Amino acid sequence: MQPDLSFSIFTVIVLIYSVVMHEVAHGYAAYALGDPTAKIAKRLTLNPFRHVDLWGTIIIPALLVITHSPFLFGYAKPVPYNPFNLRNQRWGESIVAVAGVATNFILALIFAGITRFAYAHGAVLYGDLASMVVLTNLFLGFFNLIPIPPLDGYTFLRGLLPLKSAMAFREFEDRVRQGGFLTLFVFLIVFSYFLSGPFDLLVMWVFRILIGQ
Numbered sequence: 001m002q003p004d005l006s007f008s009i010f011t012v013i014v015l016i017y018s019v020v021m022h023e024v025a026h027g028y029a030a031y032a033l034g035d036p037t038a039k040i041a042k043r044l045t046l047n048p049f050r051h052v053d054l055w056g057t058i059i060i061p062a063l064l065v066i067t068h069s070p071f072l073f074g075y076a077k078p079v080p081y082n083p084f085n086l087r088n089q090r091w092g093e094s095i096v097a098v099a100g101v102a103t104n105f106i107l108a109l110i111f112a113g114i115t116r117f118a119y120a121h122g123a124v125l126y127g128d129l130a131s132m133v134v135l136t137n138l139f140l141g142f143f144n145l146i147p148i149p150p151l152d153g154y155t156f157l158r159g160l161l162p163l164k165s166a167m168a169f170r171e172f173e174d175r176v177r178q179g180g181f182l183t184l185f186v187f188l189i190v191f192s193y194f195l196s197g198p199f200d201l202l203v204m205w206v207f208r209i210l211i212g213q
Contacts, residue, residue: 004125007057007128007132008065008066010129010132011065011132011136012061012062012065012087012092014132014133014136015061015065015074015136015140016048016052016057016058016061016074016076017046018074018104018107018133018136018137019051019056019057019074019075019076019140020046020048020051020052020057020076020142021046021103021107022076022100022101022103022104022140022144023043023051023077023078023079023100024043024045024046024051024079024103025074025099025100025102025103026038026078026079026081026096026097026099026100027039027043027044027079027081027096028044028099029096029099030079030081030082030085030092030096031044031084033086033087033088033095034085034086034097035081035082035083035085035086036085036086037080037082037085038080038081039082040080041079043079043080044079048076048109050088051074051077051079052076052077053076053077053152055076056074056075056076056077057075057076058076059152061073061075065191068161073139073140073143074140074163078150081096083096086205090175091159091160092159093155093158093159094155094156094158094159094160095159096154097155097156097159098152098156100144100152101141101144101152101153102143104137104138104140104141104144105132105138105141107137108133108134108137108138108141108210109210111130111131111133111134112130112131112134112210112211114126115127115130115134115210115211116211116212117132118130119127119211119212131207131211134207134210134211135203135207138203138206138207138210139203140162142199142202142203142206146195148175148187149172149173149176150173150176150177153167154173155173157169158170158173
């Protein structure tokens with residue numbers, strides 16, 4: 001198998017597991033706050049087959065990697081939760097939302113340490129592989145912080161607002177969700193043309209700091 005192809009396959013696998021862990025983190029956060037919905041649905045598992053979305057977890061990530069896209073994106077089937085079951089009604093949804101992003105950043109930090117260790121000991125291949133985990137999770141973490149529905153940044157922001165404003169934000173989010181895949185496609189086009197440049201600079205800046213290069 002050619003090295004470039006092997007690296008592309010590895011990147012897709014990393015992206016799949018990163019988005020799965022992101023979603024599972026949402027479920028565990030909700031469960032910790034008193035909502036058993038994800039547990040009942042058997043979604044508190046790292047088994048990717050319970051989370052895979054054909055387009056978001058396989059096709060789109062594969063196309064982005066194969067075409068050497070300047071940004072990485074993917075998503076799994078959202079882990080279900082009932083916000084009305086959360087013990088903390090004031091901050092609960094914000095905590096659940098930020099749990100996924102926090103997981104990606106924690107993974108980035110852990111593998112940044114592995115990357116530094118590998119490079120310091122001359123294990124360049126392992127360092128390159130670990131650095132891809134760092135880069136992938138930084139992209140996912142920062143991307144999901146964008147305050148546009150249905151991304152976590154929007155949910156986090158909505159959870160911090162007063163009730164009346166939060167309800168208006170939720171109604172707007174519901175309308176966006178009704179657009180389904182078409183809305184996602186339009187957003188990705190807009191993002192790639194207008195935001196991917198500065199976004200990529202931010203991610204690469206943090207990436208170089210973490211791996212020490």
